[in-house]
Amino acid sequence: MALTARHLISIDDLTDADLASLVTRGADFAAGRAAGERPLDGAVAGIYFARTSTRTRTAFSSGALRLGARIIAYGPGDLQLNTGESTEDTGRVLSGMLDLLVARTAGDPAEMRGWASQDRMAVVNAMSADEHPTQALTDLTTLLGQFGRIEGLRVLYVGEGNNTAAALALALPRFRSVHLELRTPPGYGLAPDVLVRAAATAARTGATVVERHDMDDLPRDVDAVYTTRWQTTGTSKPDPDWRRIFAPFQVGAALWRTSPDAVFLHDLPAHRGEEVTAEVLDGPASIAFRQAENKMNSAMAVLEWSRGGPLREPSSVAALGLAPGVVAGAAPAR
Structure with a gap:
């Protein structure tokens, strides 16, 4: 059964339930409570960074490998975006070959929205000019x-x-x-x-x-x-x-x-x-x-979630202190 791709371009893309689940799951990874789990077995992740990165790129690469995925890494000069291919066309093509794409762009977040215009490949914003949600x-x-x-x-x-x-x-x-x-x-x-x-x-x-x-x-x-x-x-x-x-x-x-x-x-x-x-x-x-080490733990939570992983609703949701409605998945204010 195909998993549903979830995109994370902005914090505003997350419901309260999503946010609680991701933070709780990141804490689980940090505490070793999810050691050995491989929810991305068989998945292929693209790692595209148009800007320099030490922590975020390593976190998502290492996290994907630990969760069982294989990765394909792209540098700033590797994609045909440089020759004028549209982001929508690039996303459509990559979605037939990749299960998820983690990207750091040179600027406009609209580029990531273009990649995310399809629903087969999850797209994760690893930093754009306006926001760094992860x-x-x-x-x-x-x-x-x-x-x-x-x-x-x-x-x-x-x-x-x-x-x-x-x-x-x-x-x-x-x-x-x-x-x-x-x-x-x-x-x-x-x-x-x-x-x-x-x-x-x-x-x-x-x-x-x-x-x-x-x-x-x-x-x-x-x-x-x-x-x-x-x-x-x-x-x-x-x-x-x-x-x-x-x-x-x-x-x-x-x-x-x-x-x-x-x-x-x-x-x-x-x-x-x-x-x-x-x-x-x-x-x-x-x-x-x-x-900085939690970059990887949080990245693992995002990767699992982006591929349709279940929302986590443990007792720690109460400790998080979200407003009423979190379990029902209240949508954020826009």
Whole structure:
């Protein structure tokens, strides 16, 4: 019996039930509770990266192999997209040969939507210019493993409102009573439509999402401090003075004076002395490298789900703190 392909281009493609299932399953893989399972036996996965990647590419490649799939890897110059073939035609052709495609594009997410215009091959966004959904799933898996819950967590994000921040802002407010505060440099905040979508989600779950463009009056007693590199992979900033604007947003030890028990998250790669000090990244509060390892655990959950794997509804759904309706698969606010 053929499995139903599920596409993951944006966090908004996931129902609440999907999100709960993926985070729970990622935690299962991280804890070794799913060791030896091979739900992708016989499947063929394409791994296409038009941009550099260490963690995400390795995570999906290793995860696919561990789950029993065979992989075909493509580099930025390998597909006929470079000679003008449409994304729709490319997707249609690949869907007759691959069971799923994991892709990191050079920019426009519409490219992935073109590949996903067919329903035979699952398409997974491993980062586009506007959003990094599998990073958010990694982050939630890491938070669940650290705290045993997501409900009610207080997270401070410091840095550019990039694709990682966008995915986090769309995913975290799905959980009850979460507080996400973003401090982004002036002119480098979240896209307005992302803030609107995040606010709509927060309104139905009792979460809060706040964005400010300064480092004054930081929230106290946060559970996690999160930052990302200032120079997002594959991008450059038009303002030659951008480093001066970003300088006040460096994450240093002073942030722990009012949140002494907070953990530190970073999606890596990190540039010590820029977005974060070495004292923080290599210090006792940092779980950034455990977070990186969870890339693979989360990738395995996504790969299994994308090929029609069952939704997981264990008792930990309650601990996740999703709003009522999760088991019924409530659709996210659009």
